[in-house]
Amino acid sequence: MSEVRAVQKTEMPEINAQAAIVVTQHEGRILLEKNARMKLSPAFLIKIMASIIALEKCNPNDTVTVSDSVIKQISNWKGSASINLEAGEKISVLDLIYSMMLVSANDSLFALAEFICGSLDKFAAMMQEKAKSIGAADTTVTTADGRFTAEQYSNAYDLAIICRYCMTNRMFRTIAATDKYTIPATNKNGSRDLQNTNLLINSGNRRYRYETAIGIKSGYTARSKSCLACSALPPANKFGEEVLAIILGAENTKQMKYVFYDAITLLDFTFNNYEALSGKKPEQQNSEAEKSITTVGKLCEILNAELRNAADVPITSFAFGKQKIKPGCAYFAADKETAVTAFEKGAAVIITTQPIEKIPNIVVANLDTALSRTAVFIKSALGMWTVAVMDSPEKINPLSMIEQMLSSKMETVHSISVTNNYNSMLHAMFASTPKTETAVINVSCVNGGNVERVSQTANFDVAILTSTVVSKNPRELTKPELIEEKLKVCGGMNESGAVIINIDDKNLAGIFTIPQDIITIGVDNRMADYFADNIELSHNKISFDIIHGADNYHIELYSDDKHSVYQALATFALGEIMGIPPKQIIPAIEKYRPSTGLTTVRNERGIYVISDFENEAVESVGAALKELCTMQLPPDSRRIAVLSEVGDGDEHELEIYRKVGNIVNKASVNITVCYGETAAELMKTADLKSKFVIKLNTRQALTEFLKLNLRDNDAVLFKGSTVTELDEIMTDVT
Template sequence: MKKLTLKEIAEHIGGTFNVDAEFTEVCIDSRLCKPGCLYIAIKGENFDGHDFTASAFANGASAAIVHHAVDADGPMLMVEDTHKALMMLAHWYRTTFDIPVVGLTGSVGKTTTKEMTWFVLNEKFNALKTEGNLNNNIGLPRTLLRMDENTQAAVIEMGMSNRGEISELSLIAEPTVAIISNIGVSHMENLGSRENILKAKLEILDGLRENCPILLNGDDPYLAGAVIENHPVIYYGIDDKTCDFRAINIEQCDESTEFDIVYEGKTQHTVIPTIGRHNVYNALAAFGTGLQLGVTPEEAVRGLAKYTPSGMRQRMKIVNGIKFIEDCYNASPDSQRAALKMLSEMKADRKIAVLGDMLELGTISEESHRNAGLLAAKTKVDVFMTYGERSLASAEKARECGVREVYGFTDKKALADKLFETLKPGDAVLFKASRGMALEDVINDLYGRMK
C-alpha cells in the first residue's frame, strides 16, 4: 500500500481525527497489527472490532478508524460506519491507480478463472490478485488496498449471495475489463431462478468503466442471450462457432489438457496443467482477457502453462497407482456435472465417483441430488459412493439407473473403510462436495492408510 495519512483519507471518506498519523497497511484483525498498520474496527455479527482497538495499538498499530468511542489511546479517525469507511477508502484508493483492473464473477469457476487470468497477466505486468476467497465487501476492499507503487494490474474476484452485492463490489473496484464465467444454480436458495442469478451477475456492469469490454461464456444460454449496452462484448466458448475465442482439438491427458485457441483468423496451441473441459472455458476467458490488455498470445499461453490448482480445487494426485481428483472446495449441479464429465474422459481401469451433499440449493435440492445419480449412470462410473443425508437420493437414483456398485454413507469412517477396501492401482477416484461437508477428511484418512 502507498503511504497515506489520516488527514489525507479524511478528506476523501469524511470523519474527524484527533491527531494525524502515517500508515502503509490496513488491518481488521488486531492480532495481526504491527507498526505502520491502520486498524479498522469492523463490527460483525458475533464480535465488535472496537473492543480490540487497545490491543491493536499495543501490537503496534499506527492509527485506527472507529465509529464510536473506545477505551484506547492513539491516532484515530471517527466515522459514521467503519465498514462503509473501509469500502469508501478502497474505492478512493483504487481511483488513484491508472492500471488495468479485471473484475470477474460467475456461478462456477470464478477462482480458477481468477488464478489463470493472474498467471496470464503476470507475464506482462506485476499483477495483484484476490487471495483465497476474499471476494466480498470486506475482502475485496482489503485486496484493493494491497496495491502499491509496483502494482501494474489487478485481478479482482467478486462473489455474492444476493442481489445488489456484485453492484456494490463493482462500484468499489471500477474494473476496466469484466468477465462472467457462467450462470448456474448456486445461490438458488436466495435468488429463486437462473434469470435472477443472471441479473445479479450482470450487476458487474454497474462499475465497469465506460466503453470497457466484458467477456462472456458464449456457450452459456443465459449469457449468450444477455443484452449488454455501452460495452464491447467478447464471447469465448467451445461449441458456438461464432465465439471470438474458441477452443478446438481438445485432448485430455493424465494431468493436463491440450487444445487450440482459434481467434481473429489465427490458431494458438495451448496446454493447461489441469484436467476437464470446464477448465478450457476458464483458460479461454484468461487468454481473451490477456489479449485485450496487450498480452501477446505467446505470453498468454506461457502464463496458462504455469497455472496450478489452488486449495482443494481439482487437484490431481497419484498415490499407489490410484489417481485421486480432489475437488472438495465447493459443489453445485453445474460443477458436479463438469466433474463427472471430466472423470468419464480420464484414462483409468475403473472410474469411481464420491459425491457429497450440495448445499444452498433450496427448493431444487432433492431434484438436483437425484440428477447427480442420473449423471453418474450417464457418465458410466463403475463405482458410485455418496456422503451426506441429501446425497442418499443420488445413490438411490444411481441404483435405479443401473449403476452396478452404489453405496450411500452418512458416516465418514464407514465411507473411508469402503473406499480403502475398494480402491486398486489403475483406478481414478473423484471427490466432489460442498465445502461444508469437509470431504477432504476422507481423502486424508485414505492417504494416511496408504503410506
C-alpha cells in the same frame, strides 16, 4: 536490532561533549562517533528504559493509584523534577509516561515502578534484563531512581542500540516527538500542562529548535552533565534518512547549552555529507514515503472526516477485522478496545466512529462507508487492475488459471471466498501495496455473496461472467434473476472496462445492452472474439488452437475436462486485455493443473505439508482433513492437523467446527491443533480421552509447539483463512 554497525571511519566535527555517536535508525549504520565506547553516566537512560517497559508491559489506559510510599520517596528528593502527584491520586499509565519523557518526572517513575513490579529494586532488575536482551551488553542499571552510583553506567554505542529499539515502538515515537502535552484533571489535581525539555522539538525555543527532529529525550545531572538522545529526519532538499544521535557529557553554561548545539552540529554535518558518510546514493534511498499509499492528512480528506491527535505521516497499508496490522497501517476499528490494541501493535492511525483520547484517529460517521471509499481510493492511488470473476457451480470457473497467469506477470492480491465475499474483497484490496498491480475478486451469487455491494466498491476494470446454471445455484435464482446479478456487476464497473462472456450461453442476450466492451469466447463458434478450434482429446490432455482475428495460438492443456478450454479462452482474453504478451500467457495456461484448492509439497526436512489458506468456505475444513487422511505416507508417519478460523467466526462456522470434532474422532489424525477460539469449538465434540487435541492461542505458542513436535515423514495440514498468519507460521516451522 541488536547492534549498530560501522560503515566507515570519518572525522567528527568539533563538539563539546565527551562522547557521541550518530547512526541510521533503520539499519544501525554508524555514521559518526567520538569515544562511543567510553563508560559514562547517562542522565536519560532510566526514563527511556522505564517508558519502553511500561509501554510493553501495561495497557496505556490502565489506571495507577499513587501510594503513600511513592510520595514518601519523592519527598526525600528536594528539587527533583516531578508533577506533584498526591497519595490516592488516580492517573493513567500513559500520562505517567508522558511526564517522564517530557519533564523527567521522578514521582511518575516511582509510581510506575511500584505499579509494574512492586518496588524500585525489582524495576531496576527488569531494566537491566531488558537492556541485555536487546544487545546493550555494556549497560548496567543498579537503581531505578535515577541517582548515580559507581556501578551504573552505559556508553553512546549501547544507548544507540537502546534508543533504536525504543523508536520501533509506535507509541514511544509519538510520545518522544511531543512538544506539549496536557494531563487531564484527576481526582486530586487539576489538568497539568507539560512542555518538552528537549529544546530540539520545543516550540518555545527558537535558538535550538531543529525543524525535522522527532525526539527523543534530554537529561541532566551534576555528575553526568547534559545528555541527549535525539532523532531527526533529513531537512527539505537534503538527501538522507532518519538518524539517531547520542550526546553524552556536554557542558551547560549561561551562554550555551552545548548539548543542543552539539546535536545541531552533528545533524547538519550528517545531512550535508550523507552520501559520503553512508556510502549510499540518492537513487538508492528507500524511504517510508516512497512505500506509502497516502498520508494520514490525505486519508482524512478522502473520508471527509475529523482528524484527532494524528500527525500527517505516511500510510503504507490498510487493515480491518482480523487482518495483520503492520507499522504505518491505517486500521478501521469497530470499538475502542480494538482501536487501542491496533495502535499498540503499530498502526499509524485508527479510523473509528467515536473519538478516542490520546490515540491518533480519524472519526467517521459510518465505518462501512469509510471502508468502501477507501477501497475505491486504493485502486485509484495504486493504478491497480480489478478483475471480477463470477463463480459458477458448474465446471467453467477460470479463477485459478487466471491467478496462475497473473502471478508470473505482477504482484496480485485476490479473494476467492464464496461466502461473505464483500468483506473478503475488502480484505484483498486492503492487502494491496504500491507493488500490487491487480486484485482478482471472486464475485459470488451464493448466499451472502452480495454482488451489488462488491461491484459498487471495487469499480472493476474487467469482469468474467461465466455460465452459472440455475438448477445448481444455492439461491435457486431464475434465469432472469441470474442475468440481473450479472448486470449488477456490470453496473459497478468502469464504463471503459471490458466484460468477457461465453457466446454459447443463450441466457446472456440481455447483457449486450451494457456500455462496456463485450468480449466473447466460444468453442467451435467463429462468431466469438476468441474461439477454440481443432480440439483433440487424449488421456489427461487437451490440445487446441485459440483463434483471435488473424492470430492462431496452439495450446496443450493438461486436463481431461473439455470445460477447461473455456477457462483457457477466458484467461487468454483477459491477459491480452491487460497487455500481457501471448508468449507469457500460453506457458502459464499450459502449466495449469486442476486442483482441489490444496497445495501439497515436501520440504527439505522431509515433512509433507498441505497448505490451504485461500478456500474460505467453512465446509472446506472437512475436505482438507480428508486430503490429509488419504495421503500415501511411510509407515512411521504421523498426521497432524493445524486448524484455524476460515470465516468470521459466526454461529454457522462454530457449528461446522463442532461437526469437525466428530470427523476427528473417526479420522486417522494423530495430533489436532486448534489455533484460536473458533477452531477450539471442535473440542466440544471431539473424544479428548482417545484423541490428542490441543488448543493454542498465540503465534509464539503454536510455532514452538510445532518446532518441538514435527519430525521426519510427518504430514501436517495448515487450514485457515489468509488473515490467521498460519501461512507465516508454516514457513517458520517447515
